[in-house]
Amino acid sequence: MIEGLDEDVADASAVRERRDDVVARVREHAGQMAWELARLEGGEYGRRSFRVDGGEWTVKHEAGELEFLRFEGQAGLDVYVVSTHQPPEPEPLARAMEHYAGLVDSFEAYVRGLDGVLDGVPEEFPEVASAASVADERDRVVSRIRGVADEMAGALHRVENTEYGTFAATVEGTRWELKRELDRASYVRVGGAQGVYLVSQYGPPSARDLREYAPDVASFVAAFNEDVASLSDDLDSVSL
Known part of the structure; x- marks a missing residue:
């Protein structure tokens, strides 16, 4: 055992x-x-x-x-x-x-040890400045840009006759891109994939970003007009 x-x-x-x-x-x-x-x-x-x-x-x-x-x-x-x-x-x-x-x-x-640690902390603070006027002005400018972008999208839709399309141009060394769905602008983006959306389906850009890029919108539109004019010239050269 x-x-x-x-x-x-x-x-x-x-x-x-x-x-x-x-x-x-x-x-x-x-x-x-x-x-x-x-x-x-x-x-x-x-x-x-x-x-x-x-x-x-x-x-x-x-x-x-x-x-x-x-x-x-x-x-x-x-x-x-x-x-x-x-x-x-x-x-x-x-x-x-x-x-x-x-x-x-x-x-x-x-x-x-934390007793009294907040003694003397102020309880009254200066009045916070209103950003309403800045936001209103930003929204007004963005609305104008959207209107122009929709015109560009409409022109592209008539020319290309596709559901989706894009137009891109370089302005002052920076890439600008308009993407459309049918005849409406989906977005206007500045600076590539990680850039700033001046027009989008989401919120508006910051006032600082808008101030930086809004002056170049006219150059973007001019580049678009040149592209359309060039296309028109190409078509004029076609004989039937």
Whole structure:
């Protein structure tokens, strides 16, 4: 007979249940710290470390919920007391919990240290200038550009007789492009794929971008007119 096979295997359920009970209570208690940290720090994610005698605790939260509680101590002790993975082993948990009161004290000291931090912060501020007149003028100019772009699109549609089309030209060393759908302008873009949309199906350009490029719209239209005139000359040369 092999020695030991007739002996009962030790039941670890009591230790496991005690471990799970400690972790559950710490999760609830440290979860309050995580919630308070989230309120103080703002943002969806955050973490903060607290030095204690014998090591350092780290509280990490996500959307106000405790994501993990970690203790890094002496002699290589490194244990996730609370985590989204498996629970800690009982012996490292017990060693870490010897320093938990220190975490509570350090957290309270951190919060107390913020008392009065906003004292003297001004509560009255200068009146904010209205941008209404600038926005109105921008929209007026963009509307004029759209009107011209639609005229160009209409002319292209009559000439090309396709559903979609583009016209591109270089103005002052910068690529300008008009894209149309039928006889309406889809966009007028300056500067290539990552450029500025003076006309688009989305929002208008910024006032600064419009100020920079609006003076060159006339040159873009002139380039378009030259292209149309050249096409007309080509057709005139055709004899039937």
